[in-house]
Amino acid sequence: MLTLGLDIGSTSCKAVVLRDGCKILAETVIPLGTGTVGARQAFDGALAEAGIGFDAIGRTCVTGYGRFTFKEADEQKSELSCHAKGMHFVYPDARTIIDIGGQDVKVLSLGKNGALANFVMNDKCAAGTGRFLDVMARVLNVKVEELGDLDAQAQEVVSISSTCTVFAESEVISKLSSNVRIPDLTAGIHASVAKRVAGLVFRAGLVEKVAMSGGVALNKGVVRALKKELKTDILVHPDCQLTGALGAALYAFDDLPGGKKPA
Amino acid sequence: MAEPEVTAQPVKKPKRPLPKSRLMVNEQTTGVYAAAYEAKKRGEPVGWSTAIFPQEICETFDIPVLYPENNAASVSAKHMGEQFISHAEGAMRYPINICSYARLNIGMADVIGNPEFQADPMLPRPDFLLIVNNSCTQLMKWYEALARMFDIPLFFIDCLFNYYEEEPAPHRIKYLRSQIENYIKNMEKFLGRKFDWDRFLEVQKISQRNRELFNEIVALNERKPAPMSGFDLFNYMAPLVICRGKASTTAILEQLKKEVLEHIANNTSTFPAEEKYRVHWEGIACWPNLGFTLKTLKNYNVNAVMNGYVTAWDIAYEPGDLDGMAKAYQTSSTNSLSTPTIMGKRIDSIKHFGCDGMLCHVNRSCKLMTFHIHVGREMVEEQCGVPCANFDGDQSDTRVFNEAQYETRVQGLVEIMEENKKKQKQEV
Numbered sequence: 001m002l003t004l005g006l007d008i009g010s011t012s013c014k015a016v017v018l019r020d021g022c023k024i025l026a027e028t029v030i031p032l033g034t035g036t037v038g039a040r041q042a043f044d045g046a047l048a049e050a051g052i053g054f055d056a057i058g059r060t061c062v063t064g065y066g067r068f069t070f071k072e073a074d075e076q077k078s079e080l081s082c083h084a085k086g087m088h089f090v091y092p093d094a095r096t097i098i099d100i101g102g103q104d105v106k107v108l109s110l111g112k113n114g115a116l117a118n119f120v121m122n123d124k125c126a127a128g129t130g131r132f133l134d135v136m137a138r139v140l141n142v143k144v145e146e147l148g149d150l151d152a153q154a155q156e157v158v159s160i161s162s163t164c165t166v167f168a169e170s171e172v173i174s175k176l177s178s179n180v181r182i183p184d185l186t187a188g189i190h191a192s193v194a195k196r197v198a199g200l201v202f203r204a205g206l207v208e209k210v211a212m213s214g215g216v217a218l219n220k221g222v223v224r225a226l227k228k229e230l231k232t233d234i235l236v237h238p239d240c241q242l243t244g245a246l247g248a249a250l251y252a253f254d255d256l257p258g259g260k261k262p263a
Numbered sequence: 264m265a266e267p268e269v270t271a272q273p274v275k276k277p278k279r280p281l282p283k284s285r286l287m288v289n290e291q292t293t294g295v296y297a298a299a300y301e302a303k304k305r306g307e308p309v310g311w312s313t314a315i316f317p318q319e320i321c322e323t324f325d326i327p328v329l330y331p332e333n334n335a336a337s338v339s340a341k342h343m344g345e346q347f348i349s350h351a352e353g354a355m356r357y358p359i360n361i362c363s364y365a366r367l368n369i370g371m372a373d374v375i376g377n378p379e380f381q382a383d384p385m386l387p388r389p390d391f392l393l394i395v396n397n398s399c400t401q402l403m404k405w406y407e408a409l410a411r412m413f414d415i416p417l418f419f420i421d422c423l424f425n426y427y428e429e430e431p432a433p434h435r436i437k438y439l440r441s442q443i444e445n446y447i448k449n450m451e452k453f454l455g456r457k458f459d460w461d462r463f464l465e466v467q468k469i470s471q472r473n474r475e476l477f478n479e480i481v482a483l484n485e486r487k488p489a490p491m492s493g494f495d496l497f498n499y500m501a502p503l504v505i506c507r508g509k510a511s512t513t514a515i516l517e518q519l520k521k522e523v524l525e526h527i528a529n530n531t532s533t534f535p536a537e538e539k540y541r542v543h544w545e546g547i548a549c550w551p552n553l554g555f556t557l558k559t560l561k562n563y564n565v566n567a568v569m570n571g572y573v574t575a576w577d578i579a580y581e582p583g584d585l586d587g588m589a590k591a592y593q594t595s596s597t598n599s600l601s602t603p604t605i606m607g608k609r610i611d612s613i614k615h616f617g618c619d620g621m622l623c624h625v626n627r628s629c630k631l632m633t634f635h636i637h638v639g640r641e642m643v644e645e646q647c648g649v650p651c652a653n654f655d656g657d658q659s660d661t662r663v664f665n666e667a668q669y670e671t672r673v674q675g676l677v678e679i680m681e682e683n684k685k686k687q688k689q690e691v
Binding site: 115 | 637675
């Protein structure tokens with residue numbers, strides 16, 4: 001039985017088609033967020049990649065900030081539960097999940113069965129989120145995907161003291177005008193994100209193993225800085241960006257009419 | 264000639280009629296403001312007071328007193344507060360970091376009589392101010408600003424913070440009692456007439472009756488499913504805040520108790536959905552977003568059956584016992600208690616009301632109430648075994664609350680509570 005999970009995030013949309021709750025048939029990531037054609041493109045793209053029509057899907061679950069807006073959805077779940085479920089699927093031993101999304105940071109505490117036991121999220125501030133990195137990349141005149149490689153070239157970590165995105169932007173501009181090297185500034189930006197996120201992790205209670213989901217996990221610089229702050233290893237799956245959609249597809253499978261079908 | 268296209272207009276869903284007790288509350292509030300405006304016309308003094316002031320004294324003197332915090336809540340709930348907050352921040356240059364009740368009220372105070380600013384209810388110009396700092400220390404600066412603005416007397420009662428004392432030490436009670444006695448003398452001078460101690464005893468008795476009635480009503484919500492939407496408690500708080508010593512409050516609360524008992528007898532509830540989850544609401548309501556916060560909870564079948572805020576007016580003492588009254592005012596607001604004491608009360612409440620979780624309003628304006636939450640939620644999680652979720656908001660400033668953020672956190676909390684319920688069922 002096929003199920004589909006769609007994660008309509010604030011800055012990107014992701015979709016996963018799952019067979020029998022265990023095998024990923026197709027996955028798509030569209031860098032457009034809720035309110036755009038991103039959700040439709042991710043949905044259609046996943047179906048096309050799987051080579052099926054929508055009628056082949058047994059159940060669809062939608063998550064993310066745009067979860068209430070997709071008409072084909074059979075159900076919707078919070079991204080908190082979906083990331084927890086998706087991460088438990090790829091890393092069954094993970095107990096602490098860090099998800100840095102476009103406009104929020106979530107730290108999820110998982111029980112042994114993988115169910116969401118508790119969560120802490122950032123307050124009403126974009127510092128430490130994916131949007132913070134987008135803004136910084138624009139100021140540095142680089143692509144956000146390049147930040148990880150730039151970080152690797154750093155000779156020192158330049159301190160960014162402002163946590164506010166707007167003030168940090170001014171601080172970075174000021175340091176640029178003082179001819180501070182871009183890789184060193186990038187490492188400083190990542191350290192700033194890591195400090196902020198680590199605070200939330202400690203608030204939630206760090207229980208190993210720690211894993212990271214969301215697109216920002218692809219940024220090796222952030223992961224490195226976060227490992228340093230947390231003094232622990234962090235698991236990062238190549239499909240980290242898709243774990244919300246994967247969790248949604250798993251929920252759809254669990255909630256199939258007549259109960260879960262055997263894998 | 265083509266006939267004009269006729270389109271059917273959707274019929275608006277009729278609003279549920281308000282219960283008699285709510286109509287009585289509205290009538291009481293209207294009456295209190297009308298009496299204050301009438302007194303102004305007669306040239307008699309009208310006071311403004313902080314919310315947990317010993318109201319028994321002005322009630323005994325029979326002079327109208329209005330409550331800016333209550334007014335700010337009411338005006339905010341009606342989405343009329345922004346104009347005053349903007350005025351305070353703009354023309355008056357007050358910073359965004361101070362309490363939004365203060366900004367709203369100071370803004371309103373500055374434009375009384377200016378037809379460009381309208382609100383329901385609009386406060387009349389005060390002739391004296393009453394402040395006790397048992398619920399907040401920022402009140403002192405707020406009321407000092409008002410006193411300077413209007414050039415009117417400020418009667419101040421200083422309460423001490425209760426650190427780790429279960430009971431305030433005798434010298435602390437003496438300190439407060441002497442201030443209450445001194446305040447009565449000063450009011451006698453200000454009004455030019457004697458204080459009636461016999462009437463004072465009667466007002467104390469009425470205040471205690473009202474407090475007891477309110478507690479009885481709140482306790483009825485322990486029933487599963489609860490007979491009331493917990494948000495109703497926010498509405499019925501008003502009579503306790505503004506008319507705690509009046510017989511009209513007794514009538515309202517007796518009517519409300521009757522209605523709640525009827526709900527219990529008929530197995531009905533004012534909560535407009537099936538109650539699948541019960542949560543404890545921590546903090547002041549998000550007044551400008553009262554509708555959305557309640558609707559979202561309803562959509563997820565969550566009844567916030569109890570909250571810690573409404574117990575702040577549970578000022579218990581024996582009528583005639585001035586020491587007891589002093590002690591009660593020293594300790595009634597949880598904002599004057601240490602975190603372990605406050606959270607101990609919340610933990611008891613969560614257990615009594617059989618809550619499945621706690622939803623905490625991280626209120627930008629009320630730092631005192633909010634700072635407990637960050638440590639307190641861990642205490643609740645450990646001692647009650649229920650999950651907690653925080654959301655950002657404000658009691659009056661509309662710029663803080665975010666609907667999507669609130670809903671995600673409510674939904675996350677619900678999903679954990681659902682999982683916990685499944686686990687409990689399996690264990691049984």
